[in-house]
Amino acid sequence: MLLLYNFGIALYKMLIYIVSFFNLKAKLFLKGRENIFSKIKEKADGNQKHIWFHFASLGEFEQGRPVLEELKKTHPEKKIIVTFFSPSGYEIRKNYALADGIFYLPLDTKKNARRFIDLIQPEIAIFTKYEFWYHYFQLLHERKVPLLIISGIFRPNQLFFKWYGGFYRKMLHCVTHFFVQNTESVNLLEGLNFKNVSLSGDTRFDRVAENVLTVQPLPLIEEFCGQAPVFIAGSTWPQDEQLIIALIAAYPQWKFIIAPHEIGPSHIDQLVKLIPGALRYTQLDGQVSQPESQVMLIDNIGLLSSIYQYGKVVYIGGGFGVSIHNTLEAAAFGLPVIFGPKYDKFQEAKDLLQINAAITISSMPQLSSAFEKLQHDADAGTAAKKYVQDKKGATRQILTYLEPFISRDGL
Template sequence: MSTYLYRFILYPLLFILAHIYALFNKKIRKALRKRYSVLGEARQIRKRSSARPVLIHTASMGEFEHVKPLIKTLKKRYNRPVIITFFSPSGFEFINNHEDVDGFLYLPFDFTQTVKKFYSILEPQMVIIAKHDVWINQVLVARKMNIPVYLINASLGATSSRTGWLARRILKPAYESLTGIYAISKDDAQTFKQYFNRAEVKAIGDTKFDQVLIRKEQALKKQLLPPGWERDAFVIVLGSIWKEDSAKILNPLKKLMKKYPKIKTIAVPHDPSKEFVSMLSKELNDIGVRLYSEVQKDFTERILLVDRIGILADLYKYAHLAFVGGSFKQGIHNVMEAAVYGIPVLYGPTHQNASEAVRLCKTGGGFVFNTAEEFENYVERFLLNEAERKVAGQKTQQFALDNINATEKLIKEWMGTVNLIPGSK
């Protein structure tokens, strides 16, 4: 009954509302327009290889970043064509190419016949969904066509909107039909079993941990700032910050920077729009701000304001202490990108959306604060007590290392079911 409700009422209604909203939003309008041509683009991509591809769906750029180790393994070791689909424009528009990806597409509209045509064109050997962006027909049509569908890096907190009565009724047929669910932790695996009546959900881990370690190794070879800017300084990186985050941390940060000339800050907005960058620049101007886009040689300003995307994970290498944003808005961003460098990580109360943020706090490497005063106390504490900072940093780094190798565990799971043979087609 819930499948019919979704197919004939809920999704058509969502489809209409999206088109109405697109009249007032250029980004949404562009994304919808691209979805109308997705079948034609799929045909062109399919012609590039005779081998059946692995189709990986990532909602946005963050999820794509996390599955890069899996993509690389499928491509290099098993010679599989890999095709990526995105739901969000933030993924599709900012990633034009990747050496291990054979094609990028928007996820097609989730109408039964559209999805069926999409799969018929691409003939995927398997469909992999990263994290949580499960669509009903995306799964049910694939299973009817005998295409295995796996949910990886899967998380489901007890307070997730997907555990609500209506959401469970709608999503249950899809989750029950998934060939396999691979959760990021035992707690998440148990929650899936409880709410979606799955007899087996395996706790494999999160490929995010594999990727942050790879990204760290790459970042250590890069020179992103003029040599010497960070020398003898105590560098704080504010990662993926929103307006709501800045309202909590900017005033105490300025107070501390005036008190301690040793402090330097790299501020990285989640969305470096002209309006937000301008607001931050004005707010911090009394300390001295330099935009990243204007850095060509040595500079003396103590605050670097990053007005581009894609380099935050690399910039954490300069940090002695990090704050991860989103934790005073809708949900925290990636704490592991900072933790892998062995530094204390601060964040706000809205972090239950990320299991690793909850667990990092329990290990003694993550620190949650609610007020500006608490933020100020944490920063001053780690600035003045190097021994305590190093102990906390060791805990964060060990936490990251203890959770790697999810990619290899997934490959081992699939060896017998999808006939992955090194070098085969």
């Protein structure tokens, strides 16, 4: 099985190389890993112990960020290394100030794992939510480096829980402690006789609650919104946008802010053609030149979590594709949420539906009905905010566990 795993890693690299000729993310994936060990050696002192945080992408970074930042606050002397697997995480957070080194994770081969771990000398490794890499995990275990999975979530259909999943279960045995989001994950791991499991919840609740307290005003957005109620569509894909566009004409008294998931020029140009008169955030040049405009397109990255402060009802995209995007950032501001039919991978989406703080839709009439209901339902927003507040605390639980490891000299 290990031979097949190694072949899969090699095949993946070859496929990425081929795709890189016509796909920017694949190109960044390869380019970011060029001379990666020289970059690591230049930035990381091989004689210095580091705390290693690994994130698959940007979403996992935001999820694990409360733990990283609180740890740095309580132990400012500690050196932190951050790695990303995906360009969508690395390219946005490559200048993150609290890390002493930020890198792409070299592909998981035995040689790469040894070179990487030799260079950064981790005293503890923290992986957020998922990503299980055989050679990295085995070497950490061999060197007795504590390995934590935080905000983990497990499902019965994963290979770990199949009768033929023995190879993948070996990786689970390398984990020092699992901090998981829900009782299903606890039960699945305990069913494999793992006792090193804590039901901590999701660190994203701490992150989004903190964002509400520290959010900065956005003058251009504020000027655009004026006194009108605002419908925000976040992380949308084309099928989501077709539904939202149909709402715009039906509600002329509302302002609409659309923040698409893909902000490449071709997609933004397409939206501008579909929505005549829509403003583009990056072209406002310091003022809203057409304050009477009904629609604003957010054509850059990093604003959405702050824009929610101006909303009344939110639509979260992705539910007609692979799965919905982040609902918690909006819920933290006390906004009721609408999303498409594919949400089953997210416990918080199920919870928001259960407490009537969200509505799922699969058609234009359903979207119109949901929008009509939620704009008059003050209790939905209140329930969403209370849900986030009640779920805080995972960060403190994880840090309490970490403290005995971190406070001592060496491991």
